[in-house]
Amino acid sequence: MDKPSSLGFGLGLRPVYYQEILEKKPRVDWFEVISENYMTPGGRPLAILERIRADYPIVMHGVSLSLASTDPLDLGYLRALKRLADRFQPEWISDHLCWTGVHGVNLHDLLPIPYTFEALAHVVERIKRIQDFLGRRIAIENVSSYVAFAESEMNEWSFIREMAERSDCWLLLDVNNVFVSGFNHDFDEAEFIDAIPVERVVQFHLAGHTEHVTHKIDTHDQPICEKVWSLYERACRRFGRISTMIERDDNFPAFEELLAELDRARSIAAFAILTMEEVAA
Amino acid sequence: MTLSELQARFQAGILENDGKILASIADPRKTDRTTSFAVYYDAYRIRLAEFLSNDFPMLRSYLRSDAFGRLVGDYILSAPSRQRNARWYGARLPEFMQRAARWRTKTAAIDLARFERALSNAFDAADAPIISVDALSDICVEDWPRIAFEFHPSVELLDLARGTAEVFGSLANENEPPAIQHGEEAIVFWREVGQSSYRLVAEDERLALMEARQGKKFSDICALLSFQATDQDAAPVVAGFLSQWFSDGLVTRFSLED
Numbered sequence: 001m002d003k004p005s006s007l008g009f010g011l012g013l014r015p016v017y018y019q020e021i022l023e024k025k026p027r028v029d030w031f032e033v034i035s036e037n038y039m040t041p042g043g044r045p046l047a048i049l050e051r052i053r054a055d056y057p058i059v060m061h062g063v064s065l066s067l068a069s070t071d072p073l074d075l076g077y078l079r080a081l082k083r084l085a086d087r088f089q090p091e092w093i094s095d096h097l098c099w100t101g102v103h104g105v106n107l108h109d110l111l112p113i114p115y116t117f118e119a120l121a122h123v124v125e126r127i128k129r130i131q132d133f134l135g136r137r138i139a140i141e142n143v144s145s146y147v148a149f150a151e152s153e154m155n156e157w158s159f160i161r162e163m164a165e166r167s168d169c170w171l172l173l174d175v176n177n178v179f180v181s182g183f184n185h186d187f188d189e190a191e192f193i194d195a196i197p198v199e200r201v202v203q204f205h206l207a208g209h210t211e212h213v214t215h216k217i218d219t220h221d222q223p224i225c226e227k228v229w230s231l232y233e234r235a236c237r238r239f240g241r242i243s244t245m246i247e248r249d250d251n252f253p254a255f256e257e258l259l260a261e262l263d264r265a266r267s268i269a270a271f272a273i274l275t276m277e278e279v280a281a
Numbered sequence: 282m283t284l285s286e287l288q289a290r291f292q293a294g295i296l297e298n299d300g301k302i303l304a305s306i307a308d309p310r311k312t313d314r315t316t317s318f319a320v321y322y323d324a325y326r327i328r329l330a331e332f333l334s335n336d337f338p339m340l341r342s343y344l345r346s347d348a349f350g351r352l353v354g355d356y357i358l359s360a361p362s363r364q365r366n367a368r369w370y371g372a373r374l375p376e377f378m379q380r381a382a383r384w385r386t387k388t389a390a391i392d393l394a395r396f397e398r399a400l401s402n403a404f405d406a407a408d409a410p411i412i413s414v415d416a417l418s419d420i421c422v423e424d425w426p427r428i429a430f431e432f433h434p435s436v437e438l439l440d441l442a443r444g445t446a447e448v449f450g451s452l453a454n455e456n457e458p459p460a461i462q463h464g465e466e467a468i469v470f471w472r473e474v475g476q477s478s479y480r481l482v483a484e485d486e487r488l489a490l491m492e493a494r495q496g497k498k499f500s501d502i503c504a505l506l507s508f509q510a511t512d513q514d515a516a517p518v519v520a521g522f523l524s525q526w527f528s529d530g531l532v533t534r535f536s537l538e539d
Binding site: 039040042046047048070077099101103106113114119150184186217 | 282283284285287288289291292295296304305306307309310311312314316317318320321324325328329332361362363364365366367368370404405406407408434435472475476
């Protein structure tokens, strides 16, 4: 399997940091861009992405594919996604294991699915069609969820493993989402991580979340918490050198703070991989 | 229950507060099903409100939080989003305000919404190379009547309540906005070096710009303006407008028409 090699350590490209990135060309190995933010007829975001792409590799990350929706696939969206990929040549394209609406409605959220055999067959078939259309494998991300369904016939990690194998897609492992969903649904996060097939994972997401008494919400507006760092270390030991990026979408800190978090990810990954290699030796 | 049925129920739970979906939700460990599902119900409204606040910041200032909150609530209730891209969710807000009983008499607010929407449209409009007025230097004098122009995709001309631009400017500078006046003002919107721009245009320029955007020749535009004001030669006036349009970066192409 021609799994892409690690891009190193990246950040989400957000407008609030455009100027800083253009002026200082910071020590970030790559950027992840939200595909929909650049699906415009023209204008400044596209012009800026052209300039940043000249200096950095990028990955395109979507939020509107609505992979698991029972609505028909939106070919208009897929065509726009392909045009954008043709123009900016991302290392890969990713989206989420979720749906965003049915009956033509978009609820602008990453909605959870029941882990049923019917849903599995549905998602696998759609991933195959999307990959055929785009002419490339896509990476699918596990989401944070706040409800679980009584209809589920398997756990989330079994569903993801089967989905990846049957559809021959890549996986984007969001470590924070594993942690948030693990808390909300009372599962063992380590069991989740350990069940994901090593050869499928091309990218990690790291992010902060918001704590409530009864649940956690994936808000991307806080620093990464210690427990997520620990889970990341475990993931690094299992999966090895994997492209890692930090998502920040609100309560934006100074860019240096994100760079410091990225340095911490570098250190954790380096140590974990060294340990893994020593054990292997 | 099929996946399709479950998704329809889940969506009805978010849009219509329909409780049928709760039967499909597994009992959470630390809370109850209603509270868990409310994360999605609330997030939908919060997220759409954020989109509108980002797209209409001056309208939000103008109406102040309570009234803007009512507007957002009315709009969200009126119809769910059918846009893949959140950037277009607020596109119908001005038209909604023109129709809705609570808002349709609030001309200042409606036109401020139209103003901000025009700025957003200009920001995202398609790219096209603009040309300098120097490009006209090779055109001989006798061909000038035959020149027609094409405009940048971001160019939009709106007739809004008189004083709308001043209301926007005051709010942008965090000053108390003036009241709008009777009558209308014409405003041209476009994108300049990646940023949305606007300026007021007087009646003669408005007419000339409308004609020019329809592809009318220089001589036709002059003829229209001469008809409007018979006491002066229109050609220098239209040439002055042209010079300004080139300088603003509105013109992408010209051609000689028969």
